[in-house]
Amino acid sequence: MFTRAIADGFTSIVGAGSVLTKLEDIIPYSFDGTAALRQMPSAVVFPHTTEDVSRCVTFAVAQGVPIVTRGSGTGLSGGSVPTDGSVVLCLAQMNRILDIDPRNLVLRTQPGVTTLAIDEAASRHGLFYPPDPGSMRISSIGGNVAENSGGLRGLKYGVTRDYVMALEVVMPDGRVARFGSACVKDVAGYSMKDLFIGSEGSLGVITEILLKLVPRPLARQTMLALYERIEDAASTVSAIIEARIIPCTLEFLDQMTATCVEEFAHVGLPTDCAAVLLMETDGHPAAVADEAAQMASIARANGARDVRMAKNEAEALALAAARRNAFSALARRRPTTILEDFTVPRSELARMVTFIADTARAANLQIGTFGHMGDGNLHPTFLTDERDGHEMARVHRALDSIARKTLELGGTITGEHGVGLAKKEWLRQQMGDSSFEVMKQIKRTLDPAGLLNPGKIFD
Amino acid sequence: MAGATLRTIDYSVLQQCMHCGMCLPTCPTYDQTKQERNSPRGRIALMRAVADGVLEVSQEFAEEMSYCLGCLACQTACPAGVNYTELFETARSDIERQDAHHGVARKFWRGLTLGFLFMHPTALRLAGKALGLYQRSGLEAFVRRTGIVRLLPPALRRVEPQTPRIAKRFSNALIAPHEAPVGQARHRVALLTGCVQDLVFPSVNRDTADVLLANGCAVDTPAVQPCCGSLHAHNGDLTHAAVLARRMIDLFPPDRYDAIVSNAGGCGSHLRRYGPLLQNDPTYRDRAALWDRKVRDVQEWLIEIGCRPPRASPFAEETSVTYHESCHLVHGQKVSREPRALLRLLPGLSLIELPESTWCCGSAGVYALTQPEQAERLLGRKTANIVGTGATCVATANPGCHLQIARGLDAAAAPISVVHPVSLLARAYRREHSTS
Numbered sequence: 006m007f008t009r010a011i012a013d014g015f016t017s018i019v020g021a022g023s024v025l026t027k028l029e030d031i032i033p034y035s036f037d038g039t040a041a042l043r044q045m046p047s048a049v050v051f052p053h054t055t056e057d058v059s060r061c062v063t064f065a066v067a068q069g070v071p072i073v074t075r076g077s078g079t080g081l082s083g084g085s086v087p088t089d090g091s092v093v094l095c096l097a098q099m100n101r102i103l104d105i106d107p108r109n110l111v112l113r114t115q116p117g118v119t120t121l122a123i124d125e126a127a128s129r130h131g132l133f134y135p136p137d138p139g140s141m142r143i144s145s146i147g148g149n150v151a152e153n154s155g156g157l158r159g160l161k162y163g164v165t166r167d168y169v170m171a172l173e174v175v176m177p178d179g180r181v182a183r184f185g186s187a188c189v190k191d192v193a194g195y196s197m198k199d200l201f202i203g204s205e206g207s208l209g210v211i212t213e214i215l216l217k218l219v220p221r222p223l224a225r226q227t228m229l230a231l232y233e234r235i236e237d238a239a240s241t242v243s244a245i246i247e248a249r250i251i252p253c254t255l256e257f258l259d260q261m262t263a264t265c266v267e268e269f270a271h272v273g274l275p276t277d278c279a280a281v282l283l284m285e286t287d288g289h290p291a292a293v294a295d296e297a298a299q300m301a302s303i304a305r306a307n308g309a310r311d312v313r314m315a316k317n318e319a320e321a322l323a324l325a326a327a328r329r330n331a332f333s334a335l336a337r338r339r340p341t342t343i344l345e346d347f348t349v350p351r352s353e354l355a356r357m358v359t360f361i362a363d364t365a366r367a368a369n370l371q372i373g374t375f376g377h378m379g380d381g382n383l384h385p386t387f388l389t390d391e392r393d394g395h396e397m398a399r400v401h402r403a404l405d406s407i408a409r410k411t412l413e414l415g416g417t418i419t420g421e422h423g424v425g426l427a428k429k430e431w432l433r434q435q436m437g438d439s440s441f442e443v444m445k446q447i448k449r450t451l452d453p454a455g456l457l458n459p460g461k462i463f464d
Numbered sequence: 465m466a467g468a469t470l471r472t473i474d475y476s477v478l479q480q481c482m483h484c485g486m487c488l489p490t491c492p493t494y495d496q497t498k499q500e501r502n503s504p505r506g507r508i509a510l511m512r513a514v515a516d517g518v519l520e521v522s523q524e525f526a527e528e529m530s531y532c533l534g535c536l537a538c539q540t541a542c543p544a545g546v547n548y549t550e551l552f553e554t555a556r557s558d559i560e561r562q563d564a565h566h567g568v569a570r571k572f573w574r575g576l577t578l579g580f581l582f583m584h585p586t587a588l589r590l591a592g593k594a595l596g597l598y599q600r601s602g603l604e605a606f607v608r609r610t611g612i613v614r615l616l617p618p619a620l621r622r623v624e625p626q627t628p629r630i631a632k633r634f635s636n637a638l639i640a641p642h643e644a645p646v647g648q649a650r651h652r653v654a655l656l657t658g659c660v661q662d663l664v665f666p667s668v669n670r671d672t673a674d675v676l677l678a679n680g681c682a683v684d685t686p687a688v689q690p691c692c693g694s695l696h697a698h699n700g701d702l703t704h705a706a707v708l709a710r711r712m713i714d715l716f717p718p719d720r721y722d723a724i725v726s727n728a729g730g731c732g733s734h735l736r737r738y739g740p741l742l743q744n745d746p747t748y749r750d751r752a753a754l755w756d757r758k759v760r761d762v763q764e765w766l767i768e769i770g771c772r773p774p775r776a777s778p779f780a781e782e783t784s785v786t787y788h789e790s791c792h793l794v795h796g797q798k799v800s801r802e803p804r805a806l807l808r809l810l811p812g813l814s815l816i817e818l819p820e821s822t823w824c825c826g827s828a829g830v831y832a833l834t835q836p837e838q839a840e841r842l843l844g845r846k847t848a849n850i851v852g853t854g855a856t857c858v859a860t861a862n863p864g865c866h867l868q869i870a871r872g873l874d875a876a877a878a879p880i881s882v883v884h885p886v887s888l889l890a891r892a893y894r895r896e897h898s899t900s
Contacts (some may be wrong), residue, residue: 025499029524032513033506038484051498078500079485097498117498119489143488269543333484333543340479342544390479 007047007090011068015050018060025049034093037086038079040343041391042426046087051098055181055212063179065092071456074206076117076145080152081344082425084205088460096147102126111170111187112216116147132218135162139329147211153203155421160379161253172198173213177452187215205423206458208451225287226297227321229313230304231278237308238280239355242378244303250296254285255379256328262375265334270327283328335373339388347411348382348420360410361385368403382420424462432463469558470514478515480546481508487538492824492842493531501528504538511555526564529555530834534698535824536795556700578701582691589634592663596630628664628867635662635669636687643673643683650680651722658728659691660863671890672727672762678893679772686715694734698829709738710748718755727762727886729862733796735759762886763802774892777812786818786855790862794822803861803885810892816853827868847872859885
């Protein structure tokens with residue numbers, strides 16, 4: 006039971022004005038970027054330092070109050086949707102980049118800094134922070150680490166995990182722990198930081214992050230390939246990889262997605278073809294020119310109707326930015342937009358895309374599919390209406406059969422959004438009983454009271 | 465739309481927001497506080513809570529909607545196509561209907577301005593004349609010097625120094641009701657003179673007429689024009705807004721014109737939405753829809769008809785100019801490319817991009833009056849950005865922004881002039897004769 010005294014306890018830690026309890030203040034914290042999930046918290050607390058976080062966690066645990074950590078609230082699996090009676094620990098005001106060290110190619114930051122701000126800071130030193138989730142303009146780096154976010158450049162550059170060198174974490178008992186170091190090689194003890202990357206706020210609160218940066222590529226070339234058949238887009242992707250080319254981006258958009266994105270962004274995406282591939286190669290100018298030419302000819306050889314090169318950097322940026330809005334742009338069609346995140350080994354991609362289309366047709370549902378074809382990560386998006394119970398039941402059945410198919414093909418129920426609330430019913434099935442139990446055992450050991458983001462990932 | 469409440473509005477307009485958060489980085493108030501209720505998706509969540517019956521139209525709700533600038537940057541950023549304008553105006557209208565803002569003084573000033581002055585153009589000009597006389601007669605200086613100004617209530621005392629300088633003569637003294645271009649007229653247009661523009665910057669209206677004439681337009685500018693209703697709609701008075709929309713349509717039958725031209729970003733944004741405002745009025749519905757299709761910002765219209773590049777520069781020497789985008793021009797009307805294109809037509813001028821050119825300057829209608837602190841913060845940020853460009857002139861196409869930015873530059877003692885892009889064009893055309 007959340008009482009006035011508990012609110013006052015938080016106020017004595019973070020100060021008045023940093024604890025919200027009024028209805029008008031907390032209603033806007035009852036959701037994140039995930040559709041159809043809503044639950045009001047009891048309060049929202051804004052810590053400003055690691056010590057604030059430690060004291061808040063200690064106090065909450067002593068009072069038996071569940072804690073849901075939140076950054077910018079753009080998550081797509083319900084990871085930061087409050088649980089009943091919980092306090093939202095919002096780190097959005099811990100938003101300073103603490104240090105950038107070009108000699109060691111590392112950047113130290115608080116968790117509330119946006120992903121874009123990290124890359125902009127790196128860019129001022131000719132450096133690059135590659136992970137670029139769709140919401141990078143506003144998503145927080147702490148949220149990215151907690152969800153192990155991916156993005157458009159995953160094929161060549163990997164995901165958030167590949168750039169985290171060290172973490173400072175407030176443990177459920179309030180202790181402040183540090184894992185990892187600025188050393189490229191470091192095998193001292195368990196790789197504990199990796200336990201917290203992607204832990205979805207269930208094991209601790211990440212309060213500081215040391216990130217690896219890489220040299221900023223000198224050149225890039227973006228292009229669009231247009232297809233009459235989705236299968237041709239998939240075979241182009243396979244052929245490019247077989248040609249030993251690793252482009253930084255191989256994004257797929259079906260007709261529905263391309264149309265919605267174009268309606269919003271007006272960047273010249275074609276709306277009259279079954280599939281569009283947005284491809285990008287970056288690196289040394291000579292290598293980029295060579296790879297771009299090869300990719301264009303492979304696309305044509307695999308049935309592309311047309312291949313268009315971006316004329317300049319501005320056009321390339323506009324295309325990538327437009328693609329990052331794909332999910333939200335699909336919301337133009339129907340009131341509720343349910344985004345999925347199934348990922349299969351690349352070789353199974355064509356089968357998976359076909360299966361999704363067949364499932365939608367059989368269930369009489371509207372699905373727009375886009376995704377990162379280069380790494381097998383697909384985002385079938387159901388366009389529906391949460392108020393229509395019959396349709397929502399069909400959506401759920403379709404989801405279930407796509408999830409089962411994904412597992413059958415050796416895939417995963419989530420490539421980059423996390424399990425949160427949205428995927429937990431399939432997690433045991435994917436992991437198998439013993440690995441699922443090991444995971445729960447870790448949770449019980451570190452958070453015996455079960456107060457950190459309870460009900461997420463598993464019950 | 466007039467008459468709708470959050471409870472009765474088409475629910476799918478609310479549902480259109482799928483709370484992805486793409487609006488957050490573009491919202492000046494969220495940027496300030498990092499609290500969700502001060503963000504577009506947070507405000508929409510509150511509106512939805514009102515629609516769902518979870519939340520009353522409370523004073524807190526009213527304060528939040530008043531803290532929103534209504535700059536519509538979120539509407540540009542929204543991939544899902546949420547109609548924030550409609551939601552925002554409906555929310556503000558609910559607030560007025562339920563009297564959620566308290567205060568007798570507020571009610572008095574609101575009644576005087578929205579209910580009377582901005583409903584009666586002749587009375588507004590009369591009040592303008594009186595204010596102008598007060599300013600020029602020395603009485604204002606006397607009042608300020610003697611400290612009589614301290615008798616004003618605090619809210620008014622704060623904004624008293626911000627009162628714009630009223631012009632000696634208004635648009636009707638500068639522009640004839642019908643003016644024809646030299647030679648054959650290629651287009652027939654209506655020129656809307658606005659309220660603030662008319663009282664404070666009537667020369668911008670004259671410049672607009674001149675530029676239209678120079679580009680082959682026959683220009684109709686009735687001496688007395690109603691307010692377009694933008695102030696009313698923006699402040700939750702949709703009933704008066706609808707009355708004014710009908711008067712405008714009566715005065716300027718849209719089938720008679722190739723374009724209905726406005727030169728004020730704030731007016732234009734509202735003028736383009738008479739259709740939705742009058743959608744339940746069978747007598748006006750069709751004309752209102754036609755009207756919406758005819759409304760143009762003057763800069764957009766000039767580019768559309770192929771503006772003639774001036775042969776002379778508006779300046780005596782090479783001048784660097786930067787451009788600030790009025791929120792309701794760029795976000796409300798999506799006019800962003802055209803003003804820059806016009807400025808690039810001008811010889812002797814180099815255009816420097818303004819960092820954060822689409823970030824609100826804090827003027828935002830009556831925002832400086834209702835939210836002085838936030839307005840000042842935004843003005844400070846804008847002023848610093850403008851000074852940082854090194855330009856000696858800033859162009860902007862809305863009287864509210866014009867006044868606000870001029871005040872900010874003045875306070876910073878920055879010798880940078882503020883001008884409407886169309887005035888630069890008009891000056892350049894005039895100098896063609898003087899320099900040839």
